[in-house]
Amino acid sequence: MEALLSNVDWSEIGWASWDTLVMVGMSLLFSVVIGLPTGVLLFLFGKRQLLEQPVAYAVLSFVVNVLRSVPFIILLIVMIPFTVMLIGTSLGVAGAIPPLVAGGAPFFARLVETSLREVDRGIIEATQAMGASVKQIIFGALLPEALPGIIAGITVTAITLVSYAAMSGVIGGGGLGDLAIRFGYQRFQTDVMVITVALLVIFVQVLQMVGDRLVLYFSRK
Amino acid sequence: MIVFDQVQKSYQVGGRAIPALHPTDMTIETGEVFGIVGHSGAGKSTLVRLINLLEPPTGGRILIDDENITDYDAAELRAFRRKVGMIFQHFNLLSSKTVADNIAFPMKLAGIYSKAEIRDRVNELLARVSLSDHANKYPSQLSGGQKQRVGIARALACRPTILLCDEATSALDPQTTQSVLKLLADINRELGLTIVLITHEMDVVRRVCDRVAVMDAGKVVEMGPVSDVFLHPQHPTTRDFVFESESIDRDELQADLSKADGRILRLTFKGESTYKPLLGSVARESGVDFSILSGRIDHIKETPYGQLTLSLVGGDLDIAMQALQAADVHVEVLR
Numbered sequence: 001m002e003a004l005l006s007n008v009d010w011s012e013i014g015w016a017s018w019d020t021l022v023m024v025g026m027s028l029l030f031s032v033v034i035g036l037p038t039g040v041l042l043f044l045f046g047k048r049q050l051l052e053q054p055v056a057y058a059v060l061s062f063v064v065n066v067l068r069s070v071p072f073i074i075l076l077i078v079m080i081p082f083t084v085m086l087i088g089t090s091l092g093v094a095g096a097i098p099p100l101v102a103g104g105a106p107f108f109a110r111l112v113e114t115s116l117r118e119v120d121r122g123i124i125e126a127t128q129a130m131g132a133s134v135k136q137i138i139f140g141a142l143l144p145e146a147l148p149g150i151i152a153g154i155t156v157t158a159i160t161l162v163s164y165a166a167m168s169g170v171i172g173g174g175g176l177g178d179l180a181i182r183f184g185y186q187r188f189q190t191d192v193m194v195i196t197v198a199l200l201v202i203f204v205q206v207l208q209m210v211g212d213r214l215v216l217y218f219s220r221k
Numbered sequence: 222m223i224v225f226d227q228v229q230k231s232y233q234v235g236g237r238a239i240p241a242l243h244p245t246d247m248t249i250e251t252g253e254v255f256g257i258v259g260h261s262g263a264g265k266s267t268l269v270r271l272i273n274l275l276e277p278p279t280g281g282r283i284l285i286d287d288e289n290i291t292d293y294d295a296a297e298l299r300a301f302r303r304k305v306g307m308i309f310q311h312f313n314l315l316s317s318k319t320v321a322d323n324i325a326f327p328m329k330l331a332g333i334y335s336k337a338e339i340r341d342r343v344n345e346l347l348a349r350v351s352l353s354d355h356a357n358k359y360p361s362q363l364s365g366g367q368k369q370r371v372g373i374a375r376a377l378a379c380r381p382t383i384l385l386c387d388e389a390t391s392a393l394d395p396q397t398t399q400s401v402l403k404l405l406a407d408i409n410r411e412l413g414l415t416i417v418l419i420t421h422e423m424d425v426v427r428r429v430c431d432r433v434a435v436m437d438a439g440k441v442v443e444m445g446p447v448s449d450v451f452l453h454p455q456h457p458t459t460r461d462f463v464f465e466s467e468s469i470d471r472d473e474l475q476a477d478l479s480k481a482d483g484r485i486l487r488l489t490f491k492g493e494s495t496y497k498p499l500l501g502s503v504a505r506e507s508g509v510d511f512s513i514l515s516g517r518i519d520h521i522k523e524t525p526y527g528q529l530t531l532s533l534v535g536g537d538l539d540i541a542m543q544a545l546q547a548a549d550v551h552v553e554v555l556r
């Protein structure tokens with residue numbers, strides 16, 4: 001056993017796991033904070049929706065599409081000057097968060113838009129007929145009705161961010177990905193590679209399980 | 222009172238204006254149950270959704286209790302809509318809220334009721350629609366009839382003066398339809414609420430409505446008291462609906478009539494005359510012999526009516542007709 005995992009420094013693995021957790025946690029938080037309102041606006045500005053705004057929709061949708069169509073590895077590099085401007089460095093855990101948010105927020109925004117579109121129009125109409133304002137329709141009817149879908153969206157986004165966070169190791173982002181690249185890839189330490197991959201798999205499994213539970217809990221259908 | 226003054230609505234489809242409601246004049250009295258029947262696509266939903274401005278009209282004025290609601294600004298419109306309840310074919314309950322929270326929802330939106338007021342009102346409404354035991358269930362745990370009763374309770378929460386029902390019983394089985402209609406009739410009677418009710422079943426109209434408008438292709442083609450429209454339909458669309466509701470096959474009816482001898486009359490009895498032993502005495506006095514070709518005895522709302530198609534032979538037809546008319550029977554000579 002010792003020989004098999006001779007290269008593995010467990011305290012390093014521990015710190016790297018913690019870093020990954022922080023990167024995913026923080027970037028998920030910001031992705032939700034930015035993506036949720038963006039998704040709501042995308043929905044509201046859409047065709048035949050409450051605040052139909054073809055121009056605003058086209059602009060917002062374009063920005064979201066651009067961010068989503070750039071491969072994340074490229075986004076990481078393109079974002080470097082901006083990240084430095086924003087937080088002073090493009091390295092480490094902190095440096096990885098802006099590009100992660102730039103990748104995660106638009107992804108989540110689309111998922112929010114989709115789950116809002118799945119809310120029965122009749123419910124919006126009934127709420128309107130009760131004399132609700134647009135704000136009341138959003139917070140009183142749309143978001144509660146779309147909650148299971150939104151939670152599923154958060155789960156998918158979190159999992160995507162796990163893989164993005166691992167990728168950020170390429171530009172010195174820290175975490176398990178960084179470990180895998182520095183030791184597993186550059187120094188051919190296969191055992192380190194295997195451990196990091198295993199940890200990432202477990203991480204994703206746990207996220208999915210928790211997400212599914214929450215969706216089930218909030219689904220009343 | 223709801224007054225439509227040359228109200229019209231057209232939808233923009235692919236840059237062209239497609240009329241859904243041609244200019245319409247109409248008055249719905251306070252406290253009546255007003256039915257709207259028509260085939261699919263006739264414009265019934267459009268007409269009803271104009272009443273709470275879910276659809277803004279493209280022309281004309283809508284007056285409710287002498288106020289032109291088409292002039293309302295956003296805040297006035299929201300306040301107005303609280304006074305107009307609406308129920309739907311597919312109930313449109315919030316699946317994420319319990320029965321009690323669904324009923325409380327419009328009151329919470331209004332923002333003018335205290336917690337205690339809301340709780341009391343919800344309990345009162347739950348009792349009215351006989352759902353007190355289901356307060357904490359979610360809509361998915363209810364049957365269709367129960368869901369619609371929640372819908373009705375929710376619509377009544379803010380004590381509206383008008384209740385709009387868009388095919389409220391179309392997704393329900395006949396028995397459940399009965400109970401929902403009875404609930405609506407009770408509400409109308411006890412609360413004096415004006416009810417506007419869309420349906421494609423004449424039978425629903427017959428049971429609960431005071432007056433009815435028949436729509437066809439975006440126009441109101443016939444309008445009047447249910448007994449007039451139901452017993453003496455003028456427009457072909459209305460006749461279709463009446464025949465359909467009585468499951469009369471027109472061709473069969475014609476065939477039956479052609480086999481009969483003598484004159485054919487259709488007699489319509491309404492109210493008290495329905496129960497009078499009239500035919501025998503008329504036959505004796507006038508010497509006519511009659512055979513019944515078809516007939517139906519039923520109620521329009523609470524009023525009993527009967528409609529009989531007879532063939533008459535021999536005797537004095539004029540005396541028979543006079544005697545029938547003297548007894549308040551409406552007589553039509555079919556042949």
Ligand SMILES: Nc1ncnc2c1ncn2[C@@H]1O[C@H](COP(=O)(O)OP(=O)(O)OP(=O)(O)O)[C@@H](O)[C@H]1O
Pocket residue numbers: 232233234239240241259260261262263264265266267268421
């Ligand atoms: N939002 C809309 N955009 C374009 N056309 C519409 C819209 N809503 C309704 N229409 C059209 O207006 C006409 C009347 O529709 P409406 O829904 O009022 O009919 P209806 O009598 O309620 O029919 P149903 O019994 O099927 O509910 C139809 O031809 C329909 O296609």
Ligand SMILES: [Mg+2]
Pocket residue numbers: 265266267387
């Ligand atoms: Mg309709």
